Amino acid sequence: GDVTIPNQIAHTGLWEWLNTNGTLDSAGVAQLEIGDYNVPKGNGTNLLGHIRYMEEEYYSVAGEPNVAESLLWANISLQWLQLASNLEGMKLEQCVNSSLCLTERPKLVVGLRASTSNIFLDNAAYRDFLFQKFGVSSADMESAGVAMTSLSNGYPVIVIRGLSDLAGNQEGGNAVRKFGGLAAVNSVKAVLGFIRNLPPITRWS
Secondary structure (H helix, E strand, C coil), X not given: CCEEECCEEEECCCEEEEXXXXXXXXXXXXXXXXXXXXXXXXXXXXXXXXXXXXXXXXXXXXXCCCCCEEECEEECCHHHHHHHHHHCCCCCCCEEECCEECCCCCCEEECCEEEECCCXXXXXXXXXXXXXHHCCCEEECCHHHHHHHHHHCCCCCCCCEECCCCCCCCCCCCCHHHHHHHHHHHHHHHHHHHHHHCCHHHHCC
16 A cells, blocks of 8 residues: 655566576676575575576667666656655555555655566565665566666656555465555555646646
């Protein structure tokens, strides 16, 4: 039910699977050792090896044509982020219906980091890894692509995400089926609030 408006987004789906003898080079920005997650825990040896995370190849209209820039974090447009900060404290919906409510009222938070990948994240251990390694507070499957496309073509960008679940850090089944609708409603409220705050010249440009 919470809504997040991040200030930076990383595409953490760009990784290379290395065997047990593979080594990181300067192109890698982070590494995940599969053996660290053996069940039961043993000596850390695992033939699946490790994963090396890579930077994005970022092409921009502002840069030299056909030359890629290495980029890990896509920065949200500062002017729009400052405008969005006025939304903090807005009242969000707490209930899906009369019989299904969250125990606490959801919040809107501006300025955290986000992660995008081409997988639906429902694994507590991997969720914690992303938080510890990249410092992200939300995960999704679309935001980095939208941000990269906008920025590479010289357009401002902002990302407003409703959070439907705890990415695997909950008991039982994933909560997205219960609270996905609530996340959508709250994200729409935030989007409409942001649009209402746009200066007239920006709104129609």
